Amino acid sequence: MEQTDFSEFFHTRSESSNFMARIANISDKVFETGFNLEKTLDRELGLEKKDKFLVFLRENNVSLDSPKELKDFLDKLQQTISKLPILYINIAFDPSEETLKLLSEWFVLNAKKQFVFDILVKPDLLAGAVLNFNGRFFDYSAKTKFEKIVKNVMNEELVSKIPNQQQSNTPSTN
Amino acid sequence: MPILPIEILTIIADVVIFIFVGYYAYTLRKKEKEVDKIEKKEDADYHKIVDNALTKERQILEDATQEADEIISSAEYVRQSSKEAIDHALQELVKQIQKESISTATGFMTSYSDHLKNLATSSLTDFEDVSKALQADLQKQIKDFRESLLPDLEKELDEYKKMRLKQSEETIAKIVQKASSDIFNKSISLEDHQKLLIDSLEKAKAEGVFD
Incomplete structure (x- = not known):
């Protein structure tokens, strides 16, 4: 993930901080009852970035049905972004x-x-x-x-x- | 009872009463006359007294009026004569005062003009001395100024001119820089800015900034 290009989601430092905060929100809700990833992504990232993020998840072979795997990936994503x-x-x-x-x-x-x-x-x-x-x-x-x-x-x-x-x-x- | 004696008694009584009343009335009338007589006499005495009093009063008033007229006349005479005397005295006094004031003023003018002459003479002498001393002092100061202060002043003036000139140059340079910066900034398009930005990154890369 270190070589991943996140320019589809953010360019500037303030944009990356905003994105990380939204990823953190999504990560916190993964284990909630009735969690719907698409709706949550739509609400947090907007329609356009939601689709791109879903593609991003698929490209990284993240199982959308496994909350644990999704949460781990999101936490790792935050760490990667913070080290940019x-x-x-x-x-x-x-x-x-x-x-x-x-x-x-x-x-x-x-x-x-x-x-x-x-x-x-x-x-x-x-x-x-x-x-x-x-x-x-x-x-x-x-x-x-x-x-x-x-x-x-x-x-x-x-x-x-x-x-x-x-x-x-x-x-x-x- | 027999009636005739009673009637006779009654008539006698009536007559007695009538005689008594008549006598009383006569007596009363007589007294009234006496009283009238007395009253007239007293009235006459009263009028006599009053007339005498009035006569005396008139006399007194006449005497008093006459005496008052005499007093007024004499007072008027005194006033007139006093007034004339006072006027005369005042005129004499004014003449004396005028004489004295003229002589005093003349004396004062004479002494004042003598004093002024003396003062002018001594002041002129003092002034001449002072002005000579002042002239000498001034000449010395001018000489000192020319020898010491003037060169320093000229030097300070030159330095001040140079400083102001330098300040003006700096101000002009700042204004020109600011104006030219604004114009230059506005004349560059977004594409040119982007191109120059990328050029900067290329230079940074060549220098190994991002390694």
Whole structure:
């Protein structure tokens, strides 16, 4: 299960926490009298994710008729999700669902595992991203370069004008 | 009983009674006349007394009025003569006061102008001394200022100008940066942002960030 892609259910850290809480609710109700998995999934996850989760259960060979097996699987699922690596990303735009999907796919393809994202929108980054992973920062934003360019341009402009101004403003001393 | 003696007695009694009543009435009338006489006499005496009193009263009033007129006349005379005397005295007093005030004012003016002249002379001398000293002191201060303070001031002014210029440059740079950042941010599409994000991840992967 460690290599499983959960991007169909969540992308971000808050989404994963929400999903785990709902899985925990389902797990708590497995042994209740009159437990109906489909109805419970429908209520907790919604129609679309319910179907995907049922497929997920079948792919993992979970017997839906065995409450014990189902509960064990759900508990193990929670543990797996809690161990997923968290990547803190600062970006300059508000990501859409498509952006999150793109990110998840990239990590599954390139890092061979799913990452959970904690995204912070900071427009002053301009473009690119600042990544924080395992306590280390990596700045790939356009902000620093842009500021340097603007500063260079400003300095060139001011230096070209100031010597003329200073000559005219300096009072003559006798 | 025999009736005739009784009737005779009755008639005699009646006559007696009649005589008695007549006598009483006569006596009574006589007394009334006497009383009237007395009353008239007393009335006449009363009027006589009253007339005498009235006559005396008129006399007294006349005497009193006459005396009052005399007193008023004499008082009027006294008032008039007093008024004239007082007016005369006041006029004399005013003339004396005017004379004295003129002489006093003249004396005061003379002494005041003498005093002012002396004061002006001494003040002018003092002022000349003070202004000379002030001039010398001022010249010394100007010299000291030119030699020591002015260079320091010029230096401080230069430093202040440089500092303000630097602050202005920084402010301008911040404004330009902010404006250009806002414009740059708005000019990038969502697709470009996504592409740049993926590029960042590619760089991170190349640097082994996710290993």
